[in-house]
Amino acid sequence: MLDEKLQAYKKKERLQRFTPTKYKEEFPFLKEVDSLALCNVQLQLEKAFKDHFRNRKQLKLPKFKKKREKQSYTTNNVHNSIRVDFEKSLLYLPKIRQGAKIELHRRFDGKIKFVTVSKTTDGRYYASILVETNDLRNKVVEPKSKACGIDLGLECFATVTNDFGSYKVEHPKYLLKAEERLRRLQRSLSRKQKGSKNSEKARLRLARQHAYIANTRNDFLHKLSKTIIDENQVVVAEDINVKGPLKTRLAKSIGDSGWSSF
Numbered sequence: 001m002l003d004e005k006l007q008a009y010k011k012k013e014r015l016q017r018f019t020p021t022k023y024k025e026e027f028p029f030l031k032e033v034d035s036l037a038l039c040n041v042q043l044q045l046e047k048a049f050k051d052h053f054r055n056r057k058q059l060k061l062p063k064f065k066k067k068r069e070k071q072s073y074t075t076n077n078v079h080n081s082i083r084v085d086f087e088k089s090l091l092y093l094p095k096i097r098q099g100a101k102i103e104l105h106r107r108f109d110g111k112i113k114f115v116t117v118s119k120t121t122d123g124r125y126y127a128s129i130l131v132e133t134n135d136l137r138n139k140v141v142e143p144k145s146k147a148c149g150i151d152l153g154l155e156c157f158a159t160v161t162n163d164f165g166s167y168k169v170e171h172p173k174y175l176l177k178a179e180e181r182l183r184r185l186q187r188s189l190s191r192k193q194k195g196s197k198n199s200e201k202a203r204l205r206l207a208r209q210h211a212y213i214a215n216t217r218n219d220f221l222h223k224l225s226k227t228i229i230d231e232n233q234v235v236v237a238e239d240i241n242v243k244g245p246l247k248t249r250l251a252k253s254i255g256d257s258g259w260s261s262f
Helices: 002-010 028-032 035-054 174-191 197-231 251-257
Strands: 071-076 083-085 090-093 096-101 111-119 125-132 145-152 156-162 165-170 232-237
Touching (some): 145 197, 156 197, 174 251, 197 232
Antiparallel strands (some): 083 090, 111 125, 156 165
């Protein structure tokens, strides 16, 4: 579907809208897949092209993904096709009637709307479940300070100034601390024969280390931002052009900071 749209775009022809049904004769394996998942892919593709035409400077044309990059699909709950057995820790999805064994993050109540199943580069699978519920889980915390200002840096991650004074947040430097291990794993991967089983094992070890660094960084950023939001009514942060410094020798330190995510 993407290939046909790209070919038509190159020839400056009108982009046709096709449904996944058109391709099932040529590719019989598509019949084994949940039809709603295919429809969602079509909708995502249509949206990607519309976004590109709306803002060509910032949003590029959709392209094919590499097999080893993060993969995901979304499917909707129709006629109770998606359900969770909390006692047996099983997730039932369309076309997976025997259920998939899962490790539950927590229990939930409400009607399941849809599920996004994703596979990360380190070979792990995650299911994100969207539930409609009347029982709001988040509690509102009354802020102690009226306003705070945040100054980001490289020596210390941030300097926060509020009604009670200033304090510094130390830079965790997760990438810097793991550099030596990453170097060893990268060296081990480069020595393996391309396409061999040992090469795939070494790639997974390297991917897991990168995933660990990313997860620890995200954990730090989420906890810090949540603390600042709970403590202050108004939060003011400087508007940093992150793309500019990323082209300088400070690129590694800035990338390790995760300013944009924060």
